[in-house]
Structure formats: C-alpha cells, structure tokens
Amino acid sequence: MKKIGYSRNFEDVHKSSFRESVHTGIFKDGSPFMLQYSMFIPTLQGMADEEQKRRWLNRAMNFEIIGTYAQTELGHGTFIRGLETQAIYNEKTEEFILHSPTLTAYKWWPGGLAHTANYCIVMAQLIIKGKNHGMQPFIVQIRDEETHMPLPGIKVGEIGPKLTFSGVNNGFLGFEHVRIPRENMLMKYNQDGTFKSNPNSKLTYGTMVYVRVTIVFGAATQLARAVTIAVRYSAVRRQSRPKPNEPEPQILDYATQQHKLFIGIATSHAYTLLAYWLWDIYTSFKKDLESGNLDRLPELHSLACVLKVVSSKDCTRLVEQCRMSCGGHGFMMSSSLPQIYGLATAACTYEGENTVSLVKALDQATKGKPLSPTMAYLGERSVTTKWENSVDGIVKSFQKVSIGKLRAAVSSLKQYERSGLSPEDAWNKSSVQLISAAEAHGRAVVMSVYKSETDKYASTVSAGLKTVLYQLVELYAIYMVLQKMGDMLLYGNLTEADVTVLQRRYEELLELLRPNAVGLVDAFDFRDEVLSSTLGSYDGFAYERLMEEAMKSPLNAEPVNQSFEKYMKPLMKGKL
Amino acid sequence: MKKIGYSRNFEDVHKSSFRESVHTGIFKDGSPFMLQYSMFIPTLQGMADEEQKRRWLNRAMNFEIIGTYAQTELGHGTFIRGLETQAIYNEKTEEFILHSPTLTAYKWWPGGLAHTANYCIVMAQLIIKGKNHGMQPFIVQIRDEETHMPLPGIKVGEIGPKLTFSGVNNGFLGFEHVRIPRENMLMKYNQDGTFKSNPNSKLTYGTMVYVRVTIVFGAATQLARAVTIAVRYSAVRRQSRPKPNEPEPQILDYATQQHKLFIGIATSHAYTLLAYWLWDIYTSFKKDLESGNLDRLPELHSLACVLKVVSSKDCTRLVEQCRMSCGGHGFMMSSSLPQIYGLATAACTYEGENTVSLVKALDQATKGKPLSPTMAYLGERSVTTKWENSVDGIVKSFQKVSIGKLRAAVSSLKQYERSGLSPEDAWNKSSVQLISAAEAHGRAVVMSVYKSETDKYASTVSAGLKTVLYQLVELYAIYMVLQKMGDMLLYGNLTEADVTVLQRRYEELLELLRPNAVGLVDAFDFRDEVLSSTLGSYDGFAYERLMEEAMKSPLNAEPVNQSFEKYMKPLMKGKL
CATH class of the missing domain: 1.20.140.10 (Butyryl-CoA Dehydrogenase, subunit A, domain 3)
Incomplete structure (x- = not known):
C-alpha cells in the first residue's frame, strides 16, 4: 500500500500505517501500546497546557510512563452525557475526587489498561459545587511507578477474551473516591475556568x-x-x-x-x-x-x-x-x-x-x-436523463440515488410529522430510511473520489498500468451498480437492457483482470512476516505451511494425550 | 424451537437437535464425539453388510470404539475424483494397502480424529490390478484399543487452532502402506464385486x-x-x-x-x-x-x-x-x-x-x-400482472424473479455458446448469473413454504398468537422484497409507488412487533446453560455477568503480571 506513488503530505497516516504493519508482524493480534500512540500522546498534545505537557508529554514519548484513554463505560457508549464517572471538585483541598457510583460506571475496553498502562486519561463529569460542567479530561496515575501495584481506590483488571485483539490487553477501571490534584485536569481549553460552553x-x-x-x-x-x-x-x-x-x-x-x-x-x-x-x-x-x-x-x-x-x-x-x-x-x-x-x-x-x-x-x-463542496450535488436539480453507460455516468447515477433516497426519507419523515407524531417519534420511525440515505451519500462520494483520484494519478503512470487501474475502477463501478440495482432502477434511470449490457461487461472485466490478479496483490507489497498466513505466502507453499503450523499445536507434542487414560479409557471400557 | 407444536415424524431431527443443545451446554464450542453420531454410526448403518454391522456397529453404539469419517484431504475437497488416498488390493494376501502418495493426500478436518477416535471410515480410491474403481469406504483401526498409540504407518495429529470448533478435536491422517484385511471394505453395495457403476x-x-x-x-x-x-x-x-x-x-x-x-x-x-x-x-x-x-x-x-x-x-x-x-x-x-x-x-x-x-x-x-413439484412454477408462463401487495402476491413475485433470473442466465449462456466458446467456457462465463438464479429459486421456495406451513399451523393456535405469527411472515416477506428490490423491479412487477407503501407497512410492523419481541425470543426456550451468554440470560443481569466472567480471566489472578518485572520495567527505565 505504501508504494502507491503519492508524494503528498501523508506522513502521519504513513507513520501510523508503518507502525501498524510492524505491530502486525510482531504482535499478530493487536498491541498493548496502541492507545499510547493513538490516544494518550495525541490527547496530551491537544488538550494539555504547556505546564502539563512539560510534566507528562516527554515522559510518555520516552515510554517512561505508559498511558491509555478511558471514556466508554460498561453501561455507556456513544451517548457522552450518559457517562457516569464523576470528578467532584473539592475547593478546600484543591483536589478532584474521581468516583464510579455504579457498576455500569466502570470504564471498559481501553487498550493497555489491564496490566500495561500506569497512567490514564479519564473522561469524567466535572462537578463543582453540585453543578455539572460536562465531560472533562483528567490525567490519573493508576499504578505505582516502581511496583506497578494499583494505587489505592483504583479497581483495574482485564475484561476477558474477545473476538480479536487478544494482544491489546483491554481493561476495566473503577474509582472509589480517588483524589487527584487540581493540576491533573487537562487545561488547554479550560483556562478561563468557566466551563460554560464546551470549547x-x-x-x-x-x-x-x-x-x-x-x-x-x-x-x-x-x-x-x-x-x-x-x-x-x-x-x-x-x-x-x-x-x-x-x-x-x-x-x-x-x-x-x-x-x-x-x-x-x-x-x-x-x-x-x-x-x-x-x-x-x-x-x-x-x-x-x-x-x-x-x-x-x-x-x-x-x-x-x-x-x-x-x-x-x-x-x-x-x-x-x-x-x-x-x-x-x-x-x-x-x-x-x-x-x-x-x-x-x-x-x-x-x-x-x-x-x-x-x-x-x-x-x-x-x-x-x-451546499458545501462534497454535498453540493444534493442541491442539484434532478434531471431525468437516460442511463449513461460509462464510469462518469455511473458516478452521476450514484449521486441521483443519494438525492432520491434522501428525498424519499425526508418525505416519509414529514408524513409522519403531519400524522401527529412528535419530531422525535417521526425521526425514529423513518430512521431506517434516513440512515440508508446517509449511506447512499457515502457511496456517491466514494464512487466519485475513486474515479477522480484515479484520473489524477493515471497521468503519472505507464499506459499498461493505467489500463489495469481503469479496469479496476470500471469493475468497481459496475459491481456496485449491480449490488445496488434496486436503487439504480428507482432513482438512477437504469433499465433492464442496461443491466444486461453491464452484466456482460462485468464478466468481460473479470476475464481481462485474471492475468494480472496475482501481480495486483503482490503490488500491495506485504512481507510474509506481516501477512503471517499459511495460505498467502509469496512462495505459494500453502499446504506445506499448513502442516508445518499444525505440527506446532501443543496437542501434537505427544502421540497420546493424558485425557485418554483419565477419561476416554474409562468411558470406552464402560467404567465411567 | 422444540415447542413449535408439530407432532410429525421428526424424531431424528429432534434427537439430533436435543443432542446439539446438550453439547452446546457442556462443550460450548463443539464436541469431539460429533462425528461418531453424525457420520461414523450412520455410515456403518448404511454401508456395512450384516457381518460388518455385527463386528462394529454395536461396539460403536456402546462407545467401546470411537470413530470418525475421513474424506476431505489437505489438497482436495468437493471434487471426489480428485482425492488421492489409495486402497490398492493385494490378491495374494487378500488385503488392501492404504497409502497417501503426497502431502496433499493427507485427510484433513475430520472431527475427533486428532486424539479421540480409534477407528475411522476412510474414503479412498479402490485400485484392483492397476484399475481404478472409484471412491470406496474402508473401516480402518488407527489407534491401539489398550494404549491408544497410533498403529504402525498411521500418521495422525491435530490440525491446529480454528475460527471455532475448538472442542471438536479436528485431525489429520496419513497412511504409509497400511495393510487392512479385505473384510474392512464396507460391502453392502459392493457384493457383486464389479464396482463398475457407483451403486x-x-x-x-x-x-x-x-x-x-x-x-x-x-x-x-x-x-x-x-x-x-x-x-x-x-x-x-x-x-x-x-x-x-x-x-x-x-x-x-x-x-x-x-x-x-x-x-x-x-x-x-x-x-x-x-x-x-x-x-x-x-x-x-x-x-x-x-x-x-x-x-x-x-x-x-x-x-x-x-x-x-x-x-x-x-x-x-x-x-x-x-x-x-x-x-x-x-x-x-x-x-x-x-x-x-x-x-x-x-x-x-x-x-x-x-x-x-x-x-x-x-x-x-x-x-x-x-416439472417436478417444487420446480413446477419454473414452467409456468410468465404473465405480466400488476404487483399484488399481499404475502401471497409476494410469494408469486419471488417465483417470477426466479423464472426471470434463470431465463436471463440461460440466455447469456446461449449467447456465449453462439459466440464460439466451448460449453465449459460458456458455463464458466455465465456462472455468476447461473448461481444467482439458483439462489433465487431457493428464496422462492423458502418464501412459499414459510407462508404455506404457517397457514397449516395457524389454524391450530389462538387468535392472538396467529396474529403475531402472520406479522412475522409479513415482515419477512416485505423485508426480502426490499432486500431484493432490484430483482423485484426487473422481474416481479414492483413499482416505485409499491416500494413506498411496503416501506411504510414495514415500519408499522416493527412497531406492532415491539411489545412481543422479548416474548418471542423467550419462546425459543433456551436454558441459560445452553445459551451460555453474559448478555442474553433470562434474568437480564447483563452487566453483572460481564464483570463476573471478566474476573475469571487468568490475567485477573494477580494485581501485577510477571511481564512487568521481566519486560515492562526495563523498557520504562530505559534499560531494554
């Protein structure tokens, strides 16, 4: 992926992508340091004031302290106002008291939290003199720097096995009236001390x-x-x-x-x-x-x-x-x-x-x-034109579909409102259509950007490569039209005859791409160590590697497993 | 599922379903005895002659021997003729010699094969006097009944971790010139000894x-x-x-x-x-x-x-x-x-x-x-009628879609043939459409059977239950129409106005079903032990169970993991 030939300002994306691929090669299923890079350091950079950066940022960059970022709770996710963790300000001691009033207030999921991190940025409801000032970020030391023991009042542990990310060390975190100094609230945007808006x-x-x-x-x-x-x-x-x-x-x-x-x-x-x-x-x-x-x-x-x-x-x-x-x-x-x-x-x-x-x-x-740029097409008048069998025609059709679906959803919303439903209930009833319209907008953007960015890029490469890249763009366009055929017929002026033509062209493109298929995936340029797959190695020895990996199974260490004498033999001899 | 009220002859399905649910409660992720029940015993019942049944069937039923069924090989799956394992007949000794000539000939996947089974039904190419008589089933003892050690020439082991089925003990099996007596070929359908057809x-x-x-x-x-x-x-x-x-x-x-x-x-x-x-x-x-x-x-x-x-x-x-x-x-x-x-x-x-x-x-x-019964509709003349907004109308539309897609696929196949492609290449090029047509036939059958079987059943239940069951049938019908909207517009006479009506009715059905949703899933009647889910227990204590299960993680046995002193501290103190 790194060779795609662009020379723009993507350093951050690339750095992160490079780290990712090294991680993948070493940790296989996620790293406990992910959040250190992706959330702890960036949050300090973005939300700490200069004094706070001096205290923590360099130490974090040097891995003297390892941090994570805790927002989601056992009972609460995207609805921020629903989060329960409290930070109550005590004016006398100039401290915040962090507290988890319920089980559902426990932080849950942060990577590295279970055993790796000794610091944590905690999002909590700031309460001053009984008044809630909304979610604010606090930096909290959770483990002793020498012994790594959890500090008093800190309830920290691992959340158990997951579908994936077995290397990420995801944890939970609860507070029992934990006192932290006033200086531990990240202050870059809170220096006026009013917290009235959410700056x-x-x-x-x-x-x-x-x-x-x-x-x-x-x-x-x-x-x-x-x-x-x-x-x-x-x-x-x-x-x-x-x-x-x-x-x-x-x-x-x-x-x-x-x-x-x-x-x-x-x-x-x-x-x-x-x-x-x-x-x-x-x-x-x-x-x-x-x-x-x-x-x-x-x-x-x-x-x-x-x-x-x-x-x-x-x-x-x-x-x-x-x-x-x-x-x-x-x-x-x-x-x-x-x-x-x-x-x-x-x-x-x-x-x-x-x-x-x-x-x-x-x-x-x-x-x-x-009418901001990427949504401008939504304001265009829909003109009933014939289907245009080209990638550019398909780009326009995706926009027509997005417009059509949005109009249908909004019309449904208004009907529900006219029928006497509250705005919230009307929204809820039409939400299946509304989110489908939002997704259609996304697809219109993807289709359009894929084409226009390929246009920019194609002028810089060989004629042979250009041909293949456009075959892929066309394959994508036709595949998506056939996938979203219903919407295309309703809103995109597609006809049955067009479907037949597109289907045939699609079958042709599969055949055209076949000779370059292996070359195209080789061009993604994954090292075998990063790909880490018995089936996908560059040399093609899939069966040999399958057997080699199987032989590493602990169950292949002995010809007869201890379970035979313990359980199986009594069962088979009728003695169980 | 078991309470759905039918009293027909489903004992086998039910027995298997009951076993499944007990398995699920005990083994959680598959049992090493699955193949004993589902393949080893049934194959003996179906393919062994009376003498062979006397030797092995009762012992298998009593779990004196534990068997599995090995067909798939490391390099070969559904294409039976491609399987490589050989059974060469030796007339002098009246034995078969089982042999895996290559790595790709190793049997791969059978449940229970790794450490559980001591017998195995092996599918192998029967070769007599140099002539191949096709795949035949052989019963092979693979482990000693007393010591459970693999017998000479038997290469058996475990295939390693999988996406699921961690309890199934899937194994591999190779043969190095393993001799088995003539009597070990399952004989029920081979008694004439010709093997000419595949009876x-x-x-x-x-x-x-x-x-x-x-x-x-x-x-x-x-x-x-x-x-x-x-x-x-x-x-x-x-x-x-x-x-x-x-x-x-x-x-x-x-x-x-x-x-x-x-x-x-x-x-x-x-x-x-x-x-x-x-x-x-x-x-x-x-x-x-x-x-x-x-x-x-x-x-x-x-x-x-x-x-x-x-x-x-x-x-x-x-x-x-x-x-x-x-x-x-x-x-x-x-x-x-x-x-x-x-x-x-x-x-x-x-x-x-x-x-x-x-x-x-x-x-x-x-x-x-x-024109056999379930495919009869494919021969019906397609009549262009208006869309009929009822479940029965939708059943007919699914049949129209199936007919329409099959015709389009066959027409494409014939075009490719006329253009000069061989029948095989023409089939390959239109195969994406052909299999899509086959799937549409399946959906037409499901829609039709769901409606007609509910009709039969509904007459035996209360009016209240009947209403809810038909709401579900209607929900299913409309959902599927909206999912397959492209096909419905092309072949099923659906129009834009119908889509609006169906969408609105769908939203209404969601609301109508809401009060009965929990009751409907309770009616599936899974015991908590079988469901085995922190989120889905009958009492609703989801968060408490999540925390309770998390605390069982081995990583929560100690407040500080040994990895801290070993690796983390040196890293954090700059000594790594």
Whole structure:
C-alpha cells in the first residue's frame, strides 16, 4: 500500500500505517501500546497546557510512563452525557475526587489498561459545587511507578477474551473516591475556568476526523491483506475438471471465484485513495480552523462519519468473502483470515457504532452550510436523463440515488410529522430510511473520489498500468451498480437492457483482470512476516505451511494425550 | 424451537437437535464425539453388510470404539475424483494397502480424529490390478484399543487452532502402506464385486439430503440463539435521550435496532418450518426409493443443496447482525455471539461450499423431470400482472424473479455458446448469473413454504398468537422484497409507488412487533446453560455477568503480571 506513488503530505497516516504493519508482524493480534500512540500522546498534545505537557508529554514519548484513554463505560457508549464517572471538585483541598457510583460506571475496553498502562486519561463529569460542567479530561496515575501495584481506590483488571485483539490487553477501571490534584485536569481549553460552553468540541471534532481517516485507511489495508492471501491461495488451489482431458484448473480461473476476489482489490484501491483524499481535506480544514473559519466543520465531521461507515462495512464484508473463498482452510487461524476479519469488523463498532455514526452524520449535515463542496450535488436539480453507460455516468447515477433516497426519507419523515407524531417519534420511525440515505451519500462520494483520484494519478503512470487501474475502477463501478440495482432502477434511470449490457461487461472485466490478479496483490507489497498466513505466502507453499503450523499445536507434542487414560479409557471400557 | 407444536415424524431431527443443545451446554464450542453420531454410526448403518454391522456397529453404539469419517484431504475437497488416498488390493494376501502418495493426500478436518477416535471410515480410491474403481469406504483401526498409540504407518495429529470448533478435536491422517484385511471394505453395495457403476450414489444422495436438513435446522437454531441474546440485551441496554425530559430508552425502542433484530426472529421461524417440511419430503422420498422410484432424486438433491445455501447464508448474516447490534459487548466471547457466528458461518463451507453447492444444484436440476413439484412454477408462463401487495402476491413475485433470473442466465449462456466458446467456457462465463438464479429459486421456495406451513399451523393456535405469527411472515416477506428490490423491479412487477407503501407497512410492523419481541425470543426456550451468554440470560443481569466472567480471566489472578518485572520495567527505565 505504501508504494502507491503519492508524494503528498501523508506522513502521519504513513507513520501510523508503518507502525501498524510492524505491530502486525510482531504482535499478530493487536498491541498493548496502541492507545499510547493513538490516544494518550495525541490527547496530551491537544488538550494539555504547556505546564502539563512539560510534566507528562516527554515522559510518555520516552515510554517512561505508559498511558491509555478511558471514556466508554460498561453501561455507556456513544451517548457522552450518559457517562457516569464523576470528578467532584473539592475547593478546600484543591483536589478532584474521581468516583464510579455504579457498576455500569466502570470504564471498559481501553487498550493497555489491564496490566500495561500506569497512567490514564479519564473522561469524567466535572462537578463543582453540585453543578455539572460536562465531560472533562483528567490525567490519573493508576499504578505505582516502581511496583506497578494499583494505587489505592483504583479497581483495574482485564475484561476477558474477545473476538480479536487478544494482544491489546483491554481493561476495566473503577474509582472509589480517588483524589487527584487540581493540576491533573487537562487545561488547554479550560483556562478561563468557566466551563460554560464546551470549547473542546472544535478540537474534539478535529481528532475525530483524524481517527476516522485512519479507520478508512485501516479498512483498506485489512482488505488488501485478506485479498492478497485469497488470490495467492486461489492460484495454488486446484479443483474439479470441467474439461475431461485437462488437469484441474486453478480455482482463480473460475468466474465465481474472480467475482468474489477482484472486487476486493478494487475496493482496497478505492478506500486507500479515499483515505488520502480525506486526509487532504482534513489538512486544509486544520488551516481553516487555525484562522477561525469553522464553516466546513459540520460537513467534514458528517462526511468522516459516513465514510467510516461505508469503508468498515464494505471491507468487513469483502474480507469475509475472501476468507470464505478459501473454503475450509480459510477457517484455520494459521491462514490469518479469521483474525483479519476480527480486526476489520471491530471498526464497524468502535469509534461510533456504524448506525449511531450515520445518525450523527445526518444530525451534523443539517447544521452546516447546505451546499458545501462534497454535498453540493444534493442541491442539484434532478434531471431525468437516460442511463449513461460509462464510469462518469455511473458516478452521476450514484449521486441521483443519494438525492432520491434522501428525498424519499425526508418525505416519509414529514408524513409522519403531519400524522401527529412528535419530531422525535417521526425521526425514529423513518430512521431506517434516513440512515440508508446517509449511506447512499457515502457511496456517491466514494464512487466519485475513486474515479477522480484515479484520473489524477493515471497521468503519472505507464499506459499498461493505467489500463489495469481503469479496469479496476470500471469493475468497481459496475459491481456496485449491480449490488445496488434496486436503487439504480428507482432513482438512477437504469433499465433492464442496461443491466444486461453491464452484466456482460462485468464478466468481460473479470476475464481481462485474471492475468494480472496475482501481480495486483503482490503490488500491495506485504512481507510474509506481516501477512503471517499459511495460505498467502509469496512462495505459494500453502499446504506445506499448513502442516508445518499444525505440527506446532501443543496437542501434537505427544502421540497420546493424558485425557485418554483419565477419561476416554474409562468411558470406552464402560467404567465411567 | 422444540415447542413449535408439530407432532410429525421428526424424531431424528429432534434427537439430533436435543443432542446439539446438550453439547452446546457442556462443550460450548463443539464436541469431539460429533462425528461418531453424525457420520461414523450412520455410515456403518448404511454401508456395512450384516457381518460388518455385527463386528462394529454395536461396539460403536456402546462407545467401546470411537470413530470418525475421513474424506476431505489437505489438497482436495468437493471434487471426489480428485482425492488421492489409495486402497490398492493385494490378491495374494487378500488385503488392501492404504497409502497417501503426497502431502496433499493427507485427510484433513475430520472431527475427533486428532486424539479421540480409534477407528475411522476412510474414503479412498479402490485400485484392483492397476484399475481404478472409484471412491470406496474402508473401516480402518488407527489407534491401539489398550494404549491408544497410533498403529504402525498411521500418521495422525491435530490440525491446529480454528475460527471455532475448538472442542471438536479436528485431525489429520496419513497412511504409509497400511495393510487392512479385505473384510474392512464396507460391502453392502459392493457384493457383486464389479464396482463398475457407483451403486452407492442413491444412498449417498439420501444421506446428503438428510445432512442438509439438519444444516437448515441448525442454521435456524443458531440464529434463534443469537437473536435471543441480542433482543434480551436490547431490552437491558439504554442509550441516548431523544426526548430531553425522559430517561434513556431501551435500545430495543429504536426502529434501527428493531430493523436489525426482528427479521432474525422471522427468519429463524422460516427456516425451522422449512427444515420440517424438507424432512417430510425426505421421508416420503425414502419410501419412493425403497419401491425403486428414483424420479424425484435429482430434484430433491438439488433442492436440498439450494436450501442449505440460502439458510446458511441468511442465518450467518443475521447472526452477525445480532452480534453487531450489541455494540462492543457483542465482541466479548462471554456473550457467546462470536462463537455462534463461527458455528453459523462454518455451515457455509462444510458439506459443500456454498458456491459449489449451487453449481451442483444446477447440474442436478437439469437431470430430473423438468416439472417436478417444487420446480413446477419454473414452467409456468410468465404473465405480466400488476404487483399484488399481499404475502401471497409476494410469494408469486419471488417465483417470477426466479423464472426471470434463470431465463436471463440461460440466455447469456446461449449467447456465449453462439459466440464460439466451448460449453465449459460458456458455463464458466455465465456462472455468476447461473448461481444467482439458483439462489433465487431457493428464496422462492423458502418464501412459499414459510407462508404455506404457517397457514397449516395457524389454524391450530389462538387468535392472538396467529396474529403475531402472520406479522412475522409479513415482515419477512416485505423485508426480502426490499432486500431484493432490484430483482423485484426487473422481474416481479414492483413499482416505485409499491416500494413506498411496503416501506411504510414495514415500519408499522416493527412497531406492532415491539411489545412481543422479548416474548418471542423467550419462546425459543433456551436454558441459560445452553445459551451460555453474559448478555442474553433470562434474568437480564447483563452487566453483572460481564464483570463476573471478566474476573475469571487468568490475567485477573494477580494485581501485577510477571511481564512487568521481566519486560515492562526495563523498557520504562530505559534499560531494554
């Protein structure tokens, strides 16, 4: 992924991506230091005042202290106002008293929290003289620096086994009236001491956008890993004999297998380009922010939410399609495909569960300037034109679908309101349609950006490569039209005759891409150590590696397991 | 599931279902005795002659010997002729010599094979005087009955960690010129000694149909477990505050959550009824078979393949939807949702990977009488009628879609043939469309059977229950129409105005079903021990159980893990 040839200002994305890939090679299933890099240090950088940075930031950068970030609670997720952890200010001692009033107030999930971190940024309700001033960030030492023992009043532990992230050391954290000095509230945006508004929100949005860019990039990367494994294995595996006198073909020669895999290559390209594009917008937004211009903030936040949703959703589905395309062997942990699925699907839940994210996106979208750049097409008059069988035509159709779905959803919302429902109930009843419209907006953006970014990039590469890149863009466009055929027929002017033409062109593209399939996944350039898959190694010795890994199983250490004498023999001799 | 009120001849399905649920309560993630019940004993019953039954069947029933069934090899799956394991007959000694000529010939996957089984039914290529007589079943002792040591020439072991089935003890098995007596070839269908035809195929088809009935039933059961957990948790979890002066609502009150879950309840009903219905057909087919009438065999096999595919595919998707509807907590193994997903998705791969199954189904379908009962609608003339907004109308539309897709696929196939492609290449190029048509046939059958079986059943229950059951049928019908909207618009006479009406009725049904949602999942009647979920217990103490399970983690045995002194402290003190 790192070789895609761009030379723009993505250092942060790349640094994070490089760290990720080293992590993957070493820790296999997540690292306990993830939150140190991704949340603890950035939050100190963004929310601590200068004095606080002097105290903690350098020590964190040097790994003298290891931190994490605790917001989510056992009983509370995205609804921030519902969080229960309290920080009550004591004016006499100039201390905050952190307290978890209930079991559901326990912090739950933070990476590294269980046994790794000795410091933690804790989000808690600030209460001064009985008045709630909303969520504020506090830095709390949770373990002794010499003995690593939990400090008094700190209830910390591990949350137990999960679908994936077995290396992340996710923990829980409760407080029993824990006193911390006044200086431990992060102060960069709280120096007036009034807490009346929530001045952090601008910055918080900025961080949220940044995190979502990395999620889009991560989704594309996980999909690239999965499709690399599946395509390489499909060139090794042979099955059936459709022509009696020929050998069993590579399963990659079957159109049904190509149909499962090639869209994975194209989708990984689409979301990689999208992540870069979003990163550029974010960068220019940061400049706007510094000069006090916040006009695009709601749109950007909304866009980042929507793109987080479609990227995590699509890549998760396609990672799983890759796993299943490897048959029984894709079920083996040694293929790494189950773990990649776990990593991919987690992104559908963390940093805003996907449905909640779409609801937030809709909420934000209504607050910005109505015709800001990425949403401008929503204001265009819908013209009934004939279907245009080209990628650019398909881009327009995706926009028409987005407009059509949004109008239908809003019309339904208004009908419910007219029928006497409260605005909240009307919103709830039409929410299935509304979030579907928000998703359609995301897809329109992805389709449009994939095409336009490829246009920019294609002029810099060889004619041969250009041809293949456009074949992938076209494959993606047609695949998505056929996937969303209902919407396209309703709102995109697609006809039955067009469907036949597109289907045939799709089948042709599969055949055209077949000779380059292995080359395209090799170009993702994963080292075997990072890919870490018996099925997907560069040399193609899939069966040998499967057996080699199997032999490492502890159950293969002895020819007869102790369970035989203990349990099996009595059972079989009728003595149990 | 067991209470659904039927009193037909399902003992075998029920016995298997009861065993399953006890297994689930005890072994949690699969049992090493699964294959003893599901394959070893049934194969002896079906393929051994009387003398062979006397030798092995009773001992197996008494657990004096424990067996498994080995067919799939490391390099070979559904393509039987490609299997490499050899059984070469030696006329002088009257023995078969079993041999694995390559690494890819090793048997791979059989449950219980690693350390549990001491006998194994092995499928191998029978070779007599250099001539291959195809796959035949052999019973092979693989371990000593007293010491459990592998016998000479037997290479047996465990295949390593998998996505799920950690209790199943899946193994590999290779042979180095292992001699077994002539009497160990299962002889029921081989008594003439010619092996010219494959007389087993009739019986094999029967067993395959039986196994597919249990897969449909199993898919419905796993979905019922997942939706029980998710609905109960959604009644415990509260989030956000859409109305400022009211408490945070149960997340089950959000239409988006209902949209994710209620279809799971309906789909589990649909596939349960379908499994029973298919069981009845299988039973009557067995009578036909005994009287020598094989006319319906290809159709039945084809139908069973297609229904295996749609049931495993739909239930897997909906199980995952249930898991994701529980947010971060659905990611915890203690919720059991990840394991249920593993069990559900496995069914998409085993007993015929889903794509391969559809291809087989198409192949079989062309061999039977063209107008046999479940496919009769395919021969009906398509009449362009208006969309009929009722469940019966929707049943007809699903049939129209199936007809329409099959015709489009066949027309594409013929075009490719006319353009000069070989029949095999033409088939390959149109295979994406062909298998999609086969799947549409499956969906038409499911929709039709769900409605007609509910009609039969509804007359026996109270008016209140009847209303709710039909609400579920209608919800299912409309959900599926909206899911397959593209096909419905192309082939089913659906119009934009109908979509609006259906969408509104769908939103109404969600609201109507809400008060009965918890009751409907309680009616699946899973004991907490079988459900085995922190989130889904009957008493609703989800958070307490999450913490209780977390505390059982070995990582919570000590406040400071040994890794601190060993690795972390040197790192943090700059000494690493």
